[in-house]
Amino acid sequence: MLLNVQKLINAPGERMDFQFQLDLSDVDFGGLYPARNPVVVTGGVRNAAGMLLLEFTAETVLQSVCDRCLKSFKNPKSVRREYLLAEKLENGENDDIVLLEDGTVDLGDLARTAFILEMDTKTLCSEDCKGICPGCGVNLNQGSCTCKKAADPRWAALAQLLKKDTDQEETQ
Ligand SMILES: [Zn+2]
Ligand SMILES: [Zn+2]
Structure with missing residues (x-):
């Protein structure tokens, strides 16, 4: 034009x-x-x-x-x-x-x-989009996660580590 x-x-x-x-x-x-x-x-x-x-x-x-x-x-x-x-x-x-x-x-x-x-490099359907649960794949804007209650082994390991830390601090 x-x-x-x-x-x-x-x-x-x-x-x-x-x-x-x-x-x-x-x-x-x-x-x-x-x-x-x-x-x-x-x-x-x-x-x-x-x-x-x-x-x-x-x-x-x-x-x-x-x-x-x-x-x-x-x-x-x-x-x-x-x-x-x-x-x-x-x-x-x-x-x-x-x-x-x-x-x-x-x-x-x-x-x-x-x-x-002017195109955005990041595109969100809304500012507070909750995304998808990496565990069960549910769209968290539409439904609630079904896998939350099952303990994630990675978190369990982290919890152990944190516990050790506090145990050590207590013995110092
Ligand atoms: Zn979204
Ligand atoms: Zn889930």
Whole structure:
């Protein structure tokens, strides 16, 4: 999605709005492809006192998988960005300044990069997801563990060690 903003360059107070869809369904996040729905990008460019300001929101509902309980769930995601558009760079590099090429900005590329950079490295169905019991495999958000009562041999060994420690302290 290319937007030509040439006619805004010398027109203070003017703005152009846009909306388009991005397809990120081929983007791999840790072996999953959560962006099955289109990402809708809505925004505008305006000339504010001679400066070209671009702002947009990219949003979708991801189909995510919880890292803790492995449940598949709908995960709304919205990313908002603002940039300055310039015909040339005045003083060096700046991440918030986007250079125009022949008065044109590649909105698709900007939105795609911004959205991908904002993807969470950790995905949880809820902040307090209890996860899955490693012993019996039950989803602890849905049911209670059936193996809790059976003593885990590793814990028994640890309990022994701790007991020894306290015994030694007592004899010192
Ligand atoms: Zn979960
Ligand atoms: Zn269990």
